[in-house]
Amino acid sequence: MEHNRTEDNKVGAALVVGGGIGGMQAALDLAESGIKVYLADNKSSIGGVMSQLDKTFPTNDCAMCTMAPRLVEIGRHKDIEKITLSEVESITGQPGNFSVTIKKNPRYIDDTKCTGCGACVSNCPTRNTVQPEEIEDIVLESQFDEEVTGILAKHRDRKGPLMPILQDINAAYNYFPENILRYVSQETGYSLAHINRIATFYSAFSLKPIGKHVINMCMGTACYVRGAELLLEKFTEVLGIGEGETTPDMLFTIKPVRCIGCCGLAPVMITGDDVYGKLQPKDIPGIVNKYQAKEQ
Amino acid sequence: MAEKRRIELMACAGTGCVAGGAFQIIEELGKEIDARGLGEEVSIVPTGCNGFCGQGPLMVVIPDNIFYGWLSLDDIPHLVEEHFLKGRPVEKLMFTPPEEKEPLPLLSEIPFFRKQLLIVLRNKGIIDPEKIDDYIARDGYVAIEKVLTSMSPENVIDEVSKAGLRGRGGAGFPTGLKWKIASQQDKTPKYLIANCDEGDPGAYMDRSVLESDPHSVIEGMSIAAYAISSSEGFIYVRTEYPLALKRMETAISQAREYGLLGQDILGSGFDFDIEIRGGSGAFVCGEETSLIHSIEGDIPEPRQRPPFPAQSGLWECPTVINNVETLANLPVIIARGADWYSGIGTETSKGTKIFSLVGKINNTGLIEVPMGITLNEVIYEIGGGIPDGKAFKAVQTGGPSGGCIPSSLIDSPIDFESLKQAGSMMGSGGMIVMDEDTCVVDVSKFFIQFTNDESCGKCVSCRDGSDALLEVLNRISDGEGQEGDVEFLEELAETVKDASMCGLGQTLPNPVLSTLRYFRDEYDAHINEKRCPALHCRNLIQYYIDPDKCVGCLKCLKNCPTEAIMGELKHIHIIDQEKCSKCGQCLEECPPKISAVIKATGSDIDNLEQLPEIVACSDWKTMKIGAA
Numbered sequence: 021m022e023h024n025r026t027e028d029n030k031v032g033a034a035l036v037v038g039g040g041i042g043g044m045q046a047a048l049d050l051a052e053s054g055i056k057v058y059l060a061d062n063k064s065s066i067g068g069v070m071s072q073l074d075k076t077f078p079t080n081d082c083a084m085c086t087m088a089p090r091l092v093e094i095g096r097h098k099d100i101e102k103i104t105l106s107e108v109e110s111i112t113g114q115p116g117n118f119s120v121t122i123k124k125n126p127r128y129i130d131d132t133k134c135t136g137c138g139a140c141v142s143n144c145p146t147r148n149t150v151q152p153e154e155i156e157d158i159v160l161e162s163q164f165d166e167e168v169t170g171i172l173a174k175h176r177d178r179k180g181p182l183m184p185i186l187q188d189i190n191a192a193y194n195y196f197p198e199n200i201l202r203y204v205s206q207e208t209g210y211s212l213a214h215i216n217r218i219a220t221f222y223s224a225f226s227l228k229p230i231g232k233h234v235i236n237m238c239m240g241t242a243c244y245v246r247g248a249e250l251l252l253e254k255f256t257e258v259l260g261i262g263e264g265e266t267t268p269d270m271l272f273t274i275k276p277v278r279c280i281g282c283c284g285l286a287p288v289m290i291t292g293d294d295v296y297g298k299l300q301p302k303d304i305p306g307i308v309n310k311y312q313a314k315e316q
Numbered sequence: 317m318a319e320k321r322r323i324e325l326m327a328c329a330g331t332g333c334v335a336g337g338a339f340q341i342i343e344e345l346g347k348e349i350d351a352r353g354l355g356e357e358v359s360i361v362p363t364g365c366n367g368f369c370g371q372g373p374l375m376v377v378i379p380d381n382i383f384y385g386w387l388s389l390d391d392i393p394h395l396v397e398e399h400f401l402k403g404r405p406v407e408k409l410m411f412t413p414p415e416e417k418e419p420l421p422l423l424s425e426i427p428f429f430r431k432q433l434l435i436v437l438r439n440k441g442i443i444d445p446e447k448i449d450d451y452i453a454r455d456g457y458v459a460i461e462k463v464l465t466s467m468s469p470e471n472v473i474d475e476v477s478k479a480g481l482r483g484r485g486g487a488g489f490p491t492g493l494k495w496k497i498a499s500q501q502d503k504t505p506k507y508l509i510a511n512c513d514e515g516d517p518g519a520y521m522d523r524s525v526l527e528s529d530p531h532s533v534i535e536g537m538s539i540a541a542y543a544i545s546s547s548e549g550f551i552y553v554r555t556e557y558p559l560a561l562k563r564m565e566t567a568i569s570q571a572r573e574y575g576l577l578g579q580d581i582l583g584s585g586f587d588f589d590i591e592i593r594g595g596s597g598a599f600v601c602g603e604e605t606s607l608i609h610s611i612e613g614d615i616p617e618p619r620q621r622p623p624f625p626a627q628s629g630l631w632e633c634p635t636v637i638n639n640v641e642t643l644a645n646l647p648v649i650i651a652r653g654a655d656w657y658s659g660i661g662t663e664t665s666k667g668t669k670i671f672s673l674v675g676k677i678n679n680t681g682l683i684e685v686p687m688g689i690t691l692n693e694v695i696y697e698i699g700g701g702i703p704d705g706k707a708f709k710a711v712q713t714g715g716p717s718g719g720c721i722p723s724s725l726i727d728s729p730i731d732f733e734s735l736k737q738a739g740s741m742m743g744s745g746g747m748i749v750m751d752e753d754t755c756v757v758d759v760s761k762f763f764i765q766f767t768n769d770e771s772c773g774k775c776v777s778c779r780d781g782s783d784a785l786l787e788v789l790n791r792i793s794d795g796e797g798q799e800g801d802v803e804f805l806e807e808l809a810e811t812v813k814d815a816s817m818c819g820l821g822q823t824l825p826n827p828v829l830s831t832l833r834y835f836r837d838e839y840d841a842h843i844n845e846k847r848c849p850a851l852h853c854r855n856l857i858q859y860y861i862d863p864d865k866c867v868g869c870l871k872c873l874k875n876c877p878t879e880a881i882m883g884e885l886k887h888i889h890i891i892d893q894e895k896c897s898k899c900g901q902c903l904e905e906c907p908p909k910i911s912a913v914i915k916a917t918g919s920d921i922d923n924l925e926q927l928p929e930i931v932a933c934s935d936w937k938t939m940k941i942g943a944a
Contacts, residue, residue, distance in 0.1 A: 179631065182613030187555075187594055210613070217615050221772075222596035224555050240517035241712070241748045242674040244762055250899060257877075278599065278766065279517035280556050282332050285369065286674065293558075295335030301901070 032056060035120055037108055040068025044090045051099040059094065060103045060122055067091060135213045158202045167192050168200055172207055182210055186218060186225065194234075195226040223277075231266045231273035233311050235259075236290045240279025243287040251287055252276060254301040258308050271315060272308070322357040323400055324378040326441050330365025330527050331520075331559050333372035338362075341373050341387050348396040358400050364528020364563075366441040368428055370680035371411060376423055376441060383423040384409040413700060414678050428679045431698050433660070435668045436644045437684045440528040445563050448570040451531040457576055459650035460538045464584040467650075469499060472543040476646070479654035480666035485511060485602075485639035486717065486743045487819070488665070488732040494636055498544045498626040501634035506546040509630070509637045510537055512553045512560070513607060515599040516715030517766060519746030521670035522640040524682050526553070526560035529644065530567035534577065536643030538588055539650060544636055547587045551640075552607055554595040564592055599770035603818050604629075604637045606772070617774045618818035639744070641670055661687035665731035669745055673699050676706065676751040688729045691721065695749060706751040709850075710834070714743025716763045717823030719830025720756065739830040741823070755852035756831040756838050761789040767824040778821030781812035785828060793853040797843030806832060847918025854898045857917045860924055861902070863888045865912035872902035872913065 032055055036047045039061035047057045059066065070076070073083040094100050105125040112119045129140065160168055171188040175181040185208070189200060196219050205212040219225050237243075237252050252274070256262055259272050266273040282288045285297025289307075296307060327333075327342050342360055349358050366374060371385030382405050384395070391409060398404045410419035411426050420426050434440070443450035451457070463472055477492025498506060510533060514522040526533060537549050553561050568590055571577040579587050593611050595601050601610045603618045608630050610616040629635025645667060649657045658666050665687040671694070674680050678700035685694060691711060695701065702708050710720040719740035721728075728734050732742050750759065768782035785808060788801050809825030816822050832839065841847045848856040861872070861881075866888045873881040873889055880895035881902065891902070903913040916924050 180611050180613040183593065183596070183610060187596060190596070214615075218613070221616060222598045224597035241715075241746070241759075241762065242518045242680075244517075246675075253899075277556065277597070278515060278770075279519070282335055282369075282520070285332055285335055285372070286680075288335065295331070297332075297335045 033058065035060065035118070038068065039063075039066030039102070039104075041070040041087065041090070043068070044087075044094055047100050048090060048093060048097070051097050055099070057100045058103055059100055060106045060108065062105065062107055064105050064127065066094065066102060066104065136211050137213055138211065158199065158206050160203050161199065164193075164197065164200055168203065172204070176208070181208065182215070182218060186215075190225055195229050198227075229266070229270065230275075231271050233272050233291045235272060235274045236277045236280070237274070238278075238280045238282070238286070238288045238290070239276045240286075242279075246286045248287040250301055251289065251299055251304065254304045255308075258305055271311065321359040323359075323380075325358065325360045325375050326363050326366075326378060327360055327375040328364075328366040328372060328441060329362035330369070330372075330524060331557075332365065332369035333374060334559065336373040337389070338373040340389060341392065344389050344392045345396065348392050349400065352396060352401055354396070354400055361444050362446075363441045363443065364439075364445040365524040365682060366528075367437065367524070367682040367684075368426075368679065369682065370678075377405075380405065381423050382421050383411055383426060385411050414703070427697055427700065428681065428683070431689070431693060432684050433668050433686045434684050435648050435660075436525060436532070436641055436670055437528065437682070438648065439532065440524070443529070445528055445530055446566050448531060448567070448574060451529070455651065456531055456647075457535055459647035460535050460542075460576070461582060463539050463542055463650055464582050464586055469543050469545060472539060472650070473499065475654045476543070476649060479649045479657040480661075480664075481642065481645055481649060481657070482665065482732065483639055484641035484645075484669065484744070486714065486741065488742060491638065491642055494626055494638075495540065495543050497624070498634045498636045501627060503628075503633055504545075505548060505633055506544050507630045507633055507635040508537060508541045508544065508546045508549040509607065509611070509635060510549065510551040510640055510643055511602065511604070511607060511637050512551060512557075512640045513595050513602040514554060514557075514640075514744060515602045515770075516717075516744050516746050518674050518712075518748045519672050519715055519744050521672055521682060521745050523557045523560050524670075525640050525644050526557070526564055530560075530564050531571065532644045532647055533564075533640055534567055534571050534590065536638075536646035537590060538577070538581070539646045540636060540638060540643060541588045542586055544634070546636070547589070549588060549590040550593050550611060550630075551590055552593050552595060552601070552611065554601075555597055561592065561594065568592070598772075599766075600772045600818075600820055603820060606818070607637065608635065617772045618820070620817060641745075662729060662731045664733055669730070669742070671745045671747045673747050673749070675712075675748040676702055676754065677749040678703050685730070687731045690727050690729055692726045694730070694747070695726070699749065702749070702751045706753065709750045709752050709754060710756070712740075712748040712750065712759065712827070713746065714741040714823075714826070715746045716767050717741060717819065717826055718743045718746075719826045720750070720759070720834060721830075722834040724834075739833050740826070753850055753852065755793070755848055755850035756835040757789060757793045757842055757848075758850075758852050760828045760831050761786065761793055763827040764789060764824065767820065771820065771824075775816045775818075775821055777812050777815035778817075778824065781808060781816075781821075782824055784808055785812070785825065789828070792839065792842045793848075793855070795842070795846045795853070795855040797839075799843070801843055802832065802836065802839050841918070845918045847920075849917075851915045851917055857898060857915050858893060858921050858924075859891050859896060859898065859900070859902060860914050860916060861889050861891055862912045862914055865910055867910055867912075869907070869910070871905045871907070875901050875905045877901060 034050050034055050035058045036043045037060050039059050044066060047059045051057045067087060070083050070087055076083050103122060103124060106122045109121045109123050171185055175184040185204060189196060201215050202212060205215050219227060235255055237248060239248050255274055259267055261267055261274060263274050263276055280288060280290055282297060287299050289296045289299055329338050342362055345360055349355055368374060373387045374385040376383050395406050398406050405421055407419050410421050412419040423429055439454055443454060473492050473495050481491045482488040483491055512522045512526060541549055577589050581588060598616055600606045601616050604625050606616045606618045608625060611630060625635045625637055627634060661667050668684050668686050670682060670684045672682050683698055708723050710722045712718060712720050713735060721738050721740055725738055735742050764782055764786045768786050771778045771782055773779045788805055791797055792801060805828055809828050812825050813822055838849050841849050846856055851857050868883060868886040868888060870885055873883055877899060878895050878897045880892045881889050882892060883889035906913045
């Protein structure tokens with residue numbers, strides 16, 4: 021030891037193996053004394069077992085409250101470098117001057133959680149290619165085949181084809197059957213995640229089947245001040261379903277909409293091509309009956 | 317136009333009138349006219365929106381210029397026989413101003429039309445929007461010919477800048493300047509987009525322009541495209557407007573047939589064509605960067621500006637986005653010159669503006685008025701005042717991004733600057749009139765609910781800020797407002813304004829801020845006295861039946877949805893407050909002569925509860941009318 025202390029080529033750095041609560045505290049204390057610290061852990065994150073506990077014996081202290089400040093401090097400390105997912109393979113040398121070989125494992129993708137957004141590919145500094153799994157070709161059910169391939173053929177070569185395609189599919193089926201969306205993704209090259217975001221963004225689209233007659237009660241300002249809310253209540257009462265729901269016989273869906281621009285007729289309801297203006301709650305059972313009678 | 321007939325019937329076929337059965341009426345008119353052998357003399361022209369939607373279905377008889385409103389199928393045989401055969405106009409179908417007896421037969425005499433100045437809507441109700449020849453007969457496509465044969469793109473930009481035209485979509489950005497920026501970009505191709513994603517609740521001027529005069533928009537687009545050297549245009553129409561979409565498709569294919577769209581227009585070497593794109597029900601798509609993303613097939617969220625679309629827009633190319641109404645102004649500006657146009661309006665706001673006048677007003681409909689007209693003229697002269705003699709309280713302009721203008725500012729002129737000064741904005745032109753029965757807390761709540769629903773969720777301040785605003789507003793209107801709520805609303809509203817990226821978030825607190833500015837006392841009444849001065853907020857009101865007035869007619873009792881009214885024939889009726897859902901049906905049902913149902917709020921409720929008459933009523937079986 022004597023010998024070491026007088027050596028000039030002493031390394032001003034330390035390696036802490038294990039990033040549990042003990043290792044974290046050691047790393048912080050070392051770093052605070054001006055020593056560069058390497059903190060290695062074989063998990064993908066530091067924290068160790070304590071991070072999984074609620075209370076600690078014997079004082080019943082909150083484990084996370086003990087941990088969190090240290091986690092944050094380590095994350096921010098300029099003199100602590102974390103080496104996660106790593107294992108110590110060999111140590112050589114003597115106190116004051118060790119050489120350590122550390123094996124760092126690669127990170128991997130948890131495919132149960134991945135949405136296929138592709139952000140990891142564009143951010144990866146070493147390699148920008150992916151080898152996707154072999155995906156089976158999606159085949160459309162025969163009842164959809166002709167219509168959907170027709171729609172795709174019609175819009176495929178336009179600039180920005182996705183919206184027109186989705187709009188036509190929505191017009192044909194009133195909603196998006198899952199397999200069709202998968203097929204569109206396969207045929208157009210848009211990722212399914214992207215198509216899903218578009219399909220759920222617009223209020224005219226639905227992923228669930230909706231009724232034959234969609235009760236579009238206008239909730240625009242002019243209709244609202246003239247009592248559209250009462251009419252909506254009456255519809256839910258008469259049909260026995262809530263807003264956005266569909267009757268079990270698949271005849272009606274109640275879907276309040278934003279202004280349909282018939283403010284002169286407020287309050288207004290539109291279903292399909294039929295427009296009903298200057299509505300009163302007492303008119304509603306009659307309207308519902310009319311469509312029910314048509315079906316019989 | 318087809319050969320002139322003795323009488324032409326300009327039957328409105330805009331969405332409002334179609335909803336009222338205009339197509340059936342047109343069919344019936346045709347049958348009746350043929351049956352009486354008038355087919356050679358009388359022709360029917362289905363026109364676009366006439367504007368006086370509150371009177372629909374309606375028509376105007378040319379050349380007599382007689383206006384008929386509220387037509388029904390039963391009126392047709394009588395009308396055809398009397399007027400078109402015998403030449404005696406039918407008085408009972410004419411417009412009669414409320415509270416007057418004598419009808420006003422002539423269109424030009426009706427105050428609703430008299431004060432208007434039609435530039436954008438110059439062809440409304442005069443042409444058949446599905447016939448290009450009608451448009452051409454009214455000097456249509458003259459302006460594009462002038463532009464292509466005698467003007468350079470720079471000339472066009474200068475002319476429009478000189479005219480002082482500002483964007484009609486809401487913000488009022490100078491159109492000429494926008495074009496100039498786009499035309500200075502080196503990158504090609506350049507795109508032109510007509511924005512018809514008119515999402516503001518209570519506004520429908522763009523729809524009306526497309527429905528009544530689609531060719532003026534096509535011509536306007538061609539002029540704009542020439543100015544910025546673009547050869548590809550898009551028109552983005554919201555899905556809620558099927559009729560407008562259909563008419564636009566027809567118009568575009570007609571224009572292509574006539575060589576007014578496509579390659580080498582009018583032999584000038586200028587190419588331009590238009591593609592229609594539909595929206596799918598997302599309010600935020602009216603924001604220009606969001607609209608661009610929607611056309612591209614991307615997530616329609618707005619992005620940070622700059623770069624402005626005029627620099628880098630659709631597919632990262634220079635893109636000009638103009639509102640439909642802005643575009644429809646162009647043919648007139650070019651044909652009649654910038655000097656004529658800039659003579660209309662105020663110092664900073666030139667030309668006219670279309671407003672949709674709706675809500676609690678006698679004459680609902682679409683109006684085009686010169687900038688600088690006062691609210692007073694619009695509401696009382698054109699709009700005919702407030703129905704049922706109620707008091708005017710405020711007018712909401714600019715939709716969910718705008719604010720309320722109180723009755724004290726009724727004499728202020730309508731232009732971009734004065735509206736902004738009053739805490740509102742021009743917006744796309746919705747004008748929603750409110751009377752004394754409208755509760756401002758409820759109106760703020762409605763708009764915040766709207767923007768909260770339509771927020772795309774990109775900025776936290778808009779997404780969560782509107783949630784928090786809504787929560788407090790709900791609390792206030794439910795009668796659970798707390799000390800400090802008003803101050804909290806103010807602080808939060810300012811933060812949302814400052815921290816949001818696009819126009820939606822930056823303006824969503826306006827309805828709250830402007831109502832707080834002018835109607836703070838109403839908020840205070842809700843919070844401190846648990847009183848809703850407009851008698852609107854359900855949790856703060858109760859219904860009573862005045863025992864002195866009730867005649868025991870059973871009308872309210874039978875129609876009460878929750879069976880909360882006790883009584884029998886000729887006995888005074890009483891409302892069971894525990895069962896009452898406060899739907900107001902009893903108030904509607906009680907005959908106006910009797911009007912025994914009263915609403916009460918705040919301390920009035922306690923006073924009423926203690927009245928001997930009301931206390932005695934609790935035993936209704938003894939309260940036979942006339943027995944005492």
